[in-house]
Amino acid sequence: MDNQQLLAHIAALTGSEPNAVEDTYGMLNVHLETSSLLRVVEGLKTKHQFIYLTDICASHYPDRVGAEFEVIYHLHNLVANQRVRLKVALPEAQLSLPTLTGLYAGANWMERETFDFYGVIFEGHPDLRRILNMDDMDYHPLRKQYALEDETRTDKNDTFFGR
Amino acid sequence: MVKTVDAPDGIEGQGFFATSLDKVIGIARSNSIWPLPFATSCCGIEFMATMGANYDLARFGSERLAFTPRQTDLLMVMGTISKKMAPVLKQVYDQMAEPKWVLSVGACACSGGIFDTYSVLQGIDKVIPVDVYVPGCPPRPEQIIEGLMKIQELAKNESLRRRDSDEYKTMLESYNIYSAEK
Amino acid sequence: MSELTIKNTGQMISTETIDGDIATLNLGPTHPATHGIFQNILKVDGERILSAEPTIGYIHRAFEKLAERRPYNQITPITDRLNYCSSPINNIGWHLTVEKLAGIEVPKRVDYMRVIVMELARIADHLVCNSVIGVDTGALTGFTYMFQEREKIYELYEEICGARLTTNLGRIGGFERDFSPTFHTKLNKFLAEFPDNFEEFDRLLTRNRIFMDRVIGAGPITAERALEYSFSGPNLRAAGVDYDVRVMNPYCSYQDFDFDIPVGKDGDTYDRFVVRQEEIRQSLRIIRQALDKMPAGDFHANVPEFYLPPKEEVYRSMESLIYHFKIVMGETAIPAGEVYYSVEGGNGELGYYLVSDGGRTPYRLHFRRPCFIYYQAYPEMIIDSVLSDAILTMSSMNVIAGELDA
Numbered sequence: 001m002d003n004q005q006l007l008a009h010i011a012a013l014t015g016s017e018p019n020a021v022e023d024t025y026g027m028l029n030v031h032l033e034t035s036s037l038l039r040v041v042e043g044l045k046t047k048h049q050f051i052y053l054t055d056i057c058a059s060h061y062p063d064r065v066g067a068e069f070e071v072i073y074h075l076h077n078l079v080a081n082q083r084v085r086l087k088v089a090l091p092e093a094q095l096s097l098p099t100l101t102g103l104y105a106g107a108n109w110m111e112r113e114t115f116d117f118y119g120v121i122f123e124g125h126p127d128l129r130r131i132l133n134m135d136d137m138d139y140h141p142l143r144k145q146y147a148l149e150d151e152t153r154t155d156k157n158d159t160f161f162g163r
Numbered sequence: 164m165v166k167t168v169d170a171p172d173g174i175e176g177q178g179f180f181a182t183s184l185d186k187v188i189g190i191a192r193s194n195s196i197w198p199l200p201f202a203t204s205c206c207g208i209e210f211m212a213t214m215g216a217n218y219d220l221a222r223f224g225s226e227r228l229a230f231t232p233r234q235t236d237l238l239m240v241m242g243t244i245s246k247k248m249a250p251v252l253k254q255v256y257d258q259m260a261e262p263k264w265v266l267s268v269g270a271c272a273c274s275g276g277i278f279d280t281y282s283v284l285q286g287i288d289k290v291i292p293v294d295v296y297v298p299g300c301p302p303r304p305e306q307i308i309e310g311l312m313k314i315q316e317l318a319k320n321e322s323l324r325r326r327d328s329d330e331y332k333t334m335l336e337s338y339n340i341y342s343a344e345k
Numbered sequence: 346m347s348e349l350t351i352k353n354t355g356q357m358i359s360t361e362t363i364d365g366d367i368a369t370l371n372l373g374p375t376h377p378a379t380h381g382i383f384q385n386i387l388k389v390d391g392e393r394i395l396s397a398e399p400t401i402g403y404i405h406r407a408f409e410k411l412a413e414r415r416p417y418n419q420i421t422p423i424t425d426r427l428n429y430c431s432s433p434i435n436n437i438g439w440h441l442t443v444e445k446l447a448g449i450e451v452p453k454r455v456d457y458m459r460v461i462v463m464e465l466a467r468i469a470d471h472l473v474c475n476s477v478i479g480v481d482t483g484a485l486t487g488f489t490y491m492f493q494e495r496e497k498i499y500e501l502y503e504e505i506c507g508a509r510l511t512t513n514l515g516r517i518g519g520f521e522r523d524f525s526p527t528f529h530t531k532l533n534k535f536l537a538e539f540p541d542n543f544e545e546f547d548r549l550l551t552r553n554r555i556f557m558d559r560v561i562g563a564g565p566i567t568a569e570r571a572l573e574y575s576f577s578g579p580n581l582r583a584a585g586v587d588y589d590v591r592v593m594n595p596y597c598s599y600q601d602f603d604f605d606i607p608v609g610k611d612g613d614t615y616d617r618f619v620v621r622q623e624e625i626r627q628s629l630r631i632i633r634q635a636l637d638k639m640p641a642g643d644f645h646a647n648v649p650e651f652y653l654p655p656k657e658e659v660y661r662s663m664e665s666l667i668y669h670f671k672i673v674m675g676e677t678a679i680p681a682g683e684v685y686y687s688v689e690g691g692n693g694e695l696g697y698y699l700v701s702d703g704g705r706t707p708y709r710l711h712f713r714r715p716c717f718i719y720y721q722a723y724p725e726m727i728i729d730s731v732l733s734d735a736i737l738t739m740s741s742m743n744v745i746a747g748e749l750d751a
Contacts, residue, residue, distance in 0.1 A: 024682055024683055024684065025445060025446075025682070025684045025685075027685060029683075051572055052572060052575060052588075053575050054575065054685075054687075054694070054713060055685075055698065055711070055718075057698060057709075057711040059708075060709075072698070072711075074685060074696075074698070074713075078572075078586075078593075081593055081594070085685065104573060104574075104575065105570070105573040105721075105722070106573060106574040106575035106576075106718055106721065106722075109717065109718065109720075109721040113717070117409070130402075131401060132282075132402035132405040132750055132751070133247070133282060133402060133405060134246060134247050134402075141281050141407065141410060142409060142410055146281070147281070148280055148407065148411060148413075148414050149279050149281070150279060150280060150281055201375060202381075203381070203403070203746060204426070204429065204747045205425075205426055205429040205510060205511055205747060207381070208429055208430060208473070208510055209509070209510055211473075212492060212495070212496065212499070212509075215489060215492035215493065215495075216489045216490075216492065216493050217492070217493055217496045230375070230376070242404065243404045243406055245404050245406065245750075247405065248374065248382065248404065251374055251375060251403075255375060277411075277422065278406045278407070278411070280406060280407035280410060280411055281407060282405045282406060282407050283406055301509075301510050303509065
């Protein structure tokens, strides 16, 4: 199964031509709508042997108005040794998409991590809490507007080069 | 040949040896330090190497590694302490009985190291007092051993009354640690 | 009914409780039996575990945020601290990712050198895990033997890069220097002596009746569940799935070498132990082949934009000075794009998802950390077993805190 065939399968699952497709470094990159995500992943898993969820992560693009966040899924077909990357763009106003925990048990912590870092809500997740940071943290640290450094540090004050 | 500890200064005569109690207790303490390895990350692996046969921490009287704070003398903090971990570290320190020493191993424990980030405590001396800092990322086992030997020096020369002094209490209070009778 | 069969093992334990009380046991975060800092809140009925709730993040160090602020060559030291038992694999995996993004072809010799270093790292990683399984069953001897062997691997690292644990080894495009003659002498000595010592360790445990009784059936997982949980590495192979990135998507010319992928059957602690033992033997095989077939050539790719010129050149030639300045200041141009690259780390598929916008630092870098992903199956693996098996299960999964919390 090459990337073109896979794309045809995904088009059949969404019912329409997927809206933006690029082929980067040999991996098919498919942009999906929030509404079709679950349908596509389920179809890929049950019909096309993408039984292995490699990773879930997100990314923040403050300049893309209306699509500030992107959630990225990597799936792997271990039989044909083919990988695919699915992307869902989300506006900051409505940061939610369906959970994959029903399809892959391993999605649980990956989604919790994504929530912790970016505040993306996975609807239907059994236990969507912070995982790496403290529970009382009041922001999502990997968003671009937040500083990397520890604000409490006083001993690093370099006038010329900054922190 | 078994190497024993040198006798402290004192007055010696036939059948007796007189010296001050401070010195005797100092020698006893410094050669039987029981460490509590608070190993969190990379430095912990170097600590395992230090415990191993090649470097053998047991030569310095630290044969017994105890993981129970109430029975140990030395808190060896090895590795990054995050803000999530800091209260746990402080609690462990609180539970240790006096006299107690703290050895901070590695750049992360000493200062936060390369991890100048929102989640990492910028040095354990923000929450507990530290006696000896061992730099390095991670320090070699030889360095960890040297840190332990510095602690031994401290233990040996410490006055018996130091832990009762007002100065010591004030120092602890600056870390919000209050002695039991209060 | 006062007895209960533990799943898969047929072992009987008593379920009679003292006054029928269910106790809550806080295991961690600084419990001696958890190697690293993880907290598990267990509900136990006698010795039987009813439920477990893991809490992680106690050494969360914000690697991903940190990586967004650093030039590409300065990210290598961060990768050291992911799985610190096998730092060179992380370093080289990162270099391979950048090389893929920038389209750098490295000479065959670099591939072979990398393979030697990565397999040494795999041996070092598996030695920690397996000797610690021994410690947790009460057999400390193997630990002291194997840590002596690990010291020899550290000496080999020192010969290559000067560091023992956090190696920061290699550069984008190759190595900073060729393997020295001393390295070859030491490696040959290691290859001659290590197998005997290792087999001695193997004889202490692998067919030891007491050890076998202790670990067979502890913390099992089926192949289906392991795949559901996205297991990878030795833990997945112990469950019977022969997924190995080195074979599936060969990198660094792994296709040139002849080696076997050991697989287990039950996915229990014993299988994980034996799979790791066998992988150490296979790693030795690969190292020997790589040494024998080591091609001549340069030890780095000819990419002046990424690879630092020799220091003497910097003083003499204008061009070298410019490249040196650009690399050190992190001003090297890198193409925009996104790439996912994975290598077989000590614990499984170690992936790097890198998004570049053409700037001096990555726009986004996500680490696929095998520990983080498979540790979530831990409650499922220990429920209905006894407490002492839970400790063994954790050590045999080889959960490394640095990789878990990133």
